[in-house]
Amino acid sequence: xxxxxxxxxxxxxxxxxxxxxxxxxxxxxxxxxxxxxxxxxxxxxxxxxxxxxxxxxxxxxxxxxxxxxxxxxxxxxxxxxxxxxxxxxxxxxxxxxxxxxxxxxxxxxxxxxxxxxxxxxxxxxxxxxxxxxxxxxxxxxxxx
Numbered sequence: 001x002x003x004x005x006x007x008x009x010x011x012x013x014x015x016x017x018x019x020x021x022x023x024x025x026x027x028x029x030x031x032x033x034x035x036x037x038x039x040x041x042x043x044x045x046x047x048x049x050x051x052x053x054x055x056x057x058x059x060x061x062x063x064x065x066x067x068x069x070x071x072x073x074x075x076x077x078x079x080x081x082x083x084x085x086x087x088x089x090x091x092x093x094x095x096x097x098x099x100x101x102x103x104x105x106x107x108x109x110x111x112x113x114x115x116x117x118x119x120x121x122x123x124x125x126x127x128x129x130x131x132x133x134x135x136x137x138x139x140x141x142x143x144x
Contacts, residue, residue, distance in 0.1 A: 001121035002067075008115065009063040009073065012080075016056025023049030033098030055079065067122035077115035084108030 023030045027042040030049070037045075055076070062072040087097075087105035096102060 001118055002125040005068060005073070005118040005121045006063060008118065009059055009068055012076075012111075012115075013056050013059030013061075013063055016059060017053055018056075020049050020051070020053025020056055024053060025049075032100045067126040070119040070123050073115055073119040077112040077119070080108055080115075081112035084112075 024046050027045045027049075028034055028037040031045065058072070059076055062068055062076065065072070084105050084107075087101065087108065091097065091102075091105070
């Protein structure tokens with residue numbers, strides 16, 4: 001499970017950094033289904049892009065720790081979940097968005113429980129005794 005956690009934390013970090021950089025560079029042009037917007041909306045989009053890039057760097061920071069800190073994983077997954085709840089709130093107020101945004105909402109609501117479940121996997125593995133039984137369990141977990 002620790003290997004799965006490591007891969008998921010790295011993937012989330014890399015994806016968020018890439019998405020944040022994309023939104024930062026392109027502004028409102030990075031948003032599917034959006035037309036031209038004024039300077040205010042473009043400025044806000046680029047600001048949020050920079051924040052999302054920083055959020056991705058926080059995931060990468062967590063991935064580089066040994067063991068990966070469960071508190072950081074839970075905090076970052078909770079922020080991601082809150083983003084999905086925000087999309088649900090928007091849907092309730094304004095109706096359904098462009099299809100890609102709906103797909104993102106599904107990911108933002110579905111992935112956090114996986115991260116919450118796996119959050120302590122690396123800490124648990126690091127706390128195991130190093131005897132033969134611990135080595136067998138570690139090999140099994142790495143194979144998953």
